[in-house]
Amino acid sequence: MAVVGFVGAGQMGAPMVRRLLAAGTPVRLYARRPEIRAEFTAAGATVVDSPREAAEGSDVVLACLFSDPQLLEVCEGPDGVLAGLAPGAVLASHTTGSTRTVELLAGAAERSGAHVVDAPVSGTATDIAEGNLTVLVGGPRPLVDRIQQAVAPYAATVLGTGPLGSALSIKLVNNLLFAANCQLAESAAALGERLGVDRRQLFAAIATCSGRSYAASTVGLFPAGEQFVAAAGSFLAKDVQVCQDELAAAGHDAGLLAAVVHGGPLPLGSRA
Numbered sequence: 001m002a003v004v005g006f007v008g009a010g011q012m013g014a015p016m017v018r019r020l021l022a023a024g025t026p027v028r029l030y031a032r033r034p035e036i037r038a039e040f041t042a043a044g045a046t047v048v049d050s051p052r053e054a055a056e057g058s059d060v061v062l063a064c065l066f067s068d069p070q071l072l073e074v075c076e077g078p079d080g081v082l083a084g085l086a087p088g089a090v091l092a093s094h095t096t097g098s099t100r101t102v103e104l105l106a107g108a109a110e111r112s113g114a115h116v117v118d119a120p121v122s123g124t125a126t127d128i129a130e131g132n133l134t135v136l137v138g139g140p141r142p143l144v145d146r147i148q149q150a151v152a153p154y155a156a157t158v159l160g161t162g163p164l165g166s167a168l169s170i171k172l173v174n175n176l177l178f179a180a181n182c183q184l185a186e187s188a189a190a191l192g193e194r195l196g197v198d199r200r201q202l203f204a205a206i207a208t209c210s211g212r213s214y215a216a217s218t219v220g221l222f223p224a225g226e227q228f229v230a231a232a233g234s235f236l237a238k239d240v241q242v243c244q245d246e247l248a249a250a251g252h253d254a255g256l257l258a259a260v261v262h263g264g265p266l267p268l269g270s271r272a
Contacts, residue, residue, distance in 0.1 A: 001024065001025060001026065002025075002026075002059035002060055002146075002149065002150060003026045003027075003028060003057055003058045003059050003060075004020060004025050004026065004027050004028070004058060004059070004060050004061070004062060004150055005027075005028045005029075005030075005054035005055045005056075005057075005058030005060070005061035005062070005081070005084075006020070006027055006028070006029045006030070006045075006054060006061070006062050006063075006064075007029075007030045007051050007054055007061065007062070007063045007064070007065070007074050007081060008062075008063055008064035008065045008070075008074070008094075008095075009029060009031045009036050009040065009064075010064065010065075010066070011125060012064055012094070012121070012125055012128060013064035013094075014036065014039075015125050015128040015129045015154070016062070016064060016094075016128055016151075016154050017029060017040060017043075017045065018043070018129070019128065019129070019131060019153040019154040020153050020154070021040070021043050021044055021045060022153065023152075023153035025150075025153060026046070027040075027044075027045040027046065028045070028046045028048055028053070028054045028055075028056075028057060028058050029045040029046065029047050029048065029054060030047075030048050030049070030050060030051045030053065030054040030074070031047065050079040051074040051075065051079060051080050051081045051084070052078070052079045052080060052081065052083045052084035053084060054081065054084065055081045055082075055083070055084030055085045055086075055089070055091070056084040056086075057086075058084075058085075058086075058089060059089055059090075059146075059150075060089065060090050060091075060092060060146060060147065060150040061081055061085065061089065061090070061091045061092070062092050062094060062119075062150065062151070063075065063081065063091065063092070063093045063094060063095060064094040064095065065093075065094075065095045066095070066235075066238070067095065067097060067238060068095065068097035068098050068101045068242075070095070071093060071095045071097060071101060071105075072101065072104075072105075075091070075105055076108075082105065082108050082109055082112075082114070085109060085112060085114035086114065087112060087113030087114060088113060088114065088115075089114045089115070090114065090115040090116070090117060090143055090146055090147070091105065091109060091114065091115070091116045091117075092116075092117050092118075092119040092137070092147045092150070092151075093105070093116070093117070093118055093119060093120075094119055094120060094121050094135075095120070096120045096168070096171055096172070096175065096235075096238075096239050096242070097168065097242055098168070098242055098245070098246060099118070099164075099165035099168050099169060099246065100249075102116055102117075102118040102138075102164060102165060102168065103164065103165060106164055115139070115143055116139075116164070117137055117138055117139035117143050117144070117147060117164065117167075118136075118137070118138040118139070118164060118165060118166075118167045118168045119135050119136065119137045119138075119147055119151075119167060120135075120136055120167055120168055120171035121133055121134065121135050121136075121155075122134040122135075122136070122171065122174065128154045129154075131153065131154055131155070131156060132156045133151075133154050133155045133156065133157075134155065134156070134157040134158075134159070135147070135148075135151050135155045135157070135158045135159070136159050136161050136167035136170055136171055137158060137159065137160050137161065137167055138160075138161050138162060138163060138164050138165050138166040138167035138168065139160075139163070139164050141160060144158070144160035169246070171239075172239060172242060172243035172246060173243065175236065175239040175240070175243065176239070176240055176243045176254060176257050176258070176261065177257060178214070178215055178236070179236045179239075179240050179261045179268050179269070180257045180260040180261050180264075181213055181214075181215030181216070182215045182218070182219050182228070182236070182264075182266060182268070183260050183261055183263070183264025183265065183266055183268065184215070184260065184264070185203075185213070185215050185216040185218075185219040185220070186219055186225045186228070186264060186265050186266050187264055187265060188202070188206070188211070188216070189202060189203070189219070189220075189225070190265060199220075199223065199224075200220075200223075202220075203216060203217070203219070203220025204220075206220070207220070218232075225265060225266050228266070229266055229267060229268075233266070233267065233268060236268050237267070237268050237269050240261055240268055240269040241269060244258065244269075
């Protein structure tokens with residue numbers, strides 16, 4: 001069984017590590033927080049003191065960070081993941097961020113004979129705990145197959161999307177569409193309230209009618225839009241901004257999707 005290095009055992013990463021360990025996967029884990037280090041030491045992971053040590057001796061390294069700056073922080077430098085990757089090893093980034101970042105990391109890894117793929121995820125911590133996550137992977141088919149084997153304990157669906165960067169491009173468009181759909185769902189809730197319809201009853205009915213969507217079912221879990229924003233707003237706003245930056249760099253804009261995201265009632269972005 002391949003040895004898996006792991007960096008980023010946070011809200012999404014921690015349940016990934018739990019699933020890996022439960023499946024018997026040997027895990028080399030870098031974590032800063034004492035409670036995470038204690039939990040996973042007790043669970044059987046090899047807990048190390050730097051990202052480089054997590055990569056050393058690992059066939060696959062999985063990085064699950066919030067943003068590009070965090071990903072670069074753990075990957076670059078003498079104590080970073082790239083410094084510990086052996087020739088032939090592969091780093092898969094679950095971070096939703098810029099294609100330019102993974103291209104930079106891939107170029108650096110190539111000099112030592114290692115590989116990098118973008119592997120953003122779609123789903124929640126609950127999906128991870130149930131083994132139902134979706135993972136998109138940008139890279140050559142043999143690397144996609146290796147990542148599929150590594151993430152099998154927590155991913156029910158692994159899709160190869162094409163060359164490096166393609167998975168991130170798809171994920172960013174997906175999240176922009178999701179953000180727009182969330183704005184539409186919250187706008188529908190406001191309209192229902194004007195008509196005297198209870199929010200919970202509205203979303204319960206929509207779930208069985210033609211207006212149903214994943215976004216509506218997600219927004220409908222919360223008693224008000226503010227609670228949805230508190231739970232997911234920072235992630236969505238970050239991804240909306242990254243998507244717009246990627247498009248701007250290529251000389252494009254997000255058109256109608258951006259207009260809906262920035263014109264809706266939820267604070268999911270600040271720039272049209």
